[in-house]
Amino acid sequence: MISAGIIGGSGYTGGELIRLLLHHPGADLSFVYSTTRAGKPVSSAHPDLLGVTDLLFTDTANPEVDVVFLCLGHGNSSEFLVNHLFAGHTRVIDLSNDFRLREDADFRGREFVYGLPELNREDILEAKNIANPGCFATAIQLALLPLADAGQLTETVHVNAVTGSTGAGVGLSDTTHFSWRNNNVSWYKPFTHQHLGEIRQSLRALDPDSGEVLFLPMRGNFARGIFATAYTRFEGSLADAERLYLEYYDGAAFTVVSDEPLQLKQVVNTNYAHLHLHQHGDVLLVSAVIDNLLKGASGQAVQNMNLLFGQPENAGLQLKASVF
Template sequence: MIRAGIIGGSGYTGGELIRLLLGHPAITLDFVYSTTRAGKPLSDGHPDLLGVTEARFSGKVNPEVDVVFLCLGHGNSSTFLGAHKFSPQTKVIDLSNDFRLHAESQFQGRSFVYGLPEFQREAIEAASHIANPGCFATAIQLALLPLAQAGFLGEAVHINAVTGSTGAGVSPSATTHYSWRNNNVSWYKPFTHQHLGEIGESLAALQPDAGELLFLPMRGNFTRGIFATAYTRFTDSLQAAETLFDSYYQDAPFTVRSPHPLDLKQVVNTNFAHLHLHKHGDYLLVSSVIDNLLKGASGQAVQNMNLLFGLEEKLGLELKASAF
């Protein structure tokens, strides 16, 4: 059994990771480290675990685990790794944005590989340290990677994506408070969202002359999921685009092209990404839906762990959506 530890287990991504690892047939959850809940039952912080486990949050870290997941706030993973030493054999999967960009991927002798399996599965399989992609970045890259590989992103790409309130984390704020978020919608960080950096680097690796990404992020009045749309000029046929996507994702177990328009319930509570293509004149519209906490965070982290340890990629992640 693979011994796993979680650093920062009291938030949304930590809670989803606990749920997945407790049900994973190849994993023993060694510890869930939390400075604010040490000694308390995991179910105190995550009521959905009541009756599932009697385990408690720990105030100590076992440096000898086989894999450790960092579920810390952005900017805190590098600080934590600087203060805590793990075994040279311990694999690290970071869910923050600390190591996603090329310029930040080297840290104290560790080399972090960008963990989007549909982009670079072989590099992940050979790695020891993984920088898990951002949630918006995952949904948007999956919509665009096949086009970049074929050289069809020479012009600007217009992107709109709406995310649920869990994307903002567990700590309440003015824009996640129920009274404000309910029956409401708004944009934020127009054209400047932090995930643009990692998206741009991946696309440029496939198509160096890729066009500008014009991204408008939106806050939705729901809790889970991301619905992203991206359109750009594409003068070939819809059938040609569908063939392109089907070929690119033929070996991707979690990324599926749907012949029908999408909705979020298809993917919420799963590690799937569903894509749909629509042609209008000389423009191709690509829709992409994921669960921001699973394929956009904890589920993808487990997917990366499976690849690191040579396990079947879908192991522990065969979750069905509730479509009604």
């Protein structure tokens, strides 16, 4: 059994990790660290786990666990690792953006591998530490990787992606209150979103001549999921594009190319990413849907854990969506 610990377990991604690890056939959840809730039942922050576990939050981290998941705010993971030492054998899977870029990947003797299995599977299998991708970054990269790999992403790509309210975390702000979010849609951080750095890094690793990505993120009036659309010029037919995508994702555990147009509910509460291709003249439109808390965060983190420890890639992640 893989002994696991979670740092920062009171938020949405921490709650989903707890749920997944409690039901994982090859993992044992050793502790859930939270300085603000130490001594309180985990179910006090995650009522969906009432009756599932008697675990209590703790402010003491076991430094000998096999793997520790960092579910901290951006910028806080590096500070935590400075102030808390773990055993040499302990793998770290970080869900913040602290170590995703190459210039940040080597931190105090720990080398972080970018944890997008559809891009870096072989490196992940040999890694010690993982920088888990961002949620928008996951959806957008999965939509574009086959084109970059084929050298077909040389022109500007226009991306529009809408995310649910859980993407903003549990902390309240003007734009997360129900009365603001309900029956409302808005954009934010146009063309400057923090996930653009890792997206460009991955695309240019496959093709240094990849074109610019213009990304408009949007807030949706729903709780979970990301619906992303990307379009660009494409030299070839729809059949050519479909062949590229089917070949690139052949053998991928969770990324599926669909013949039918997508709906968000088909992936919510799963670790799946579904893609759909549509052509209009010489423009290719790629749609991608994921659950921002699972394939976009905690589910992908467990997927990476499975790869690190030689578990079946889908262990603990055989989840079904509810489309009705």
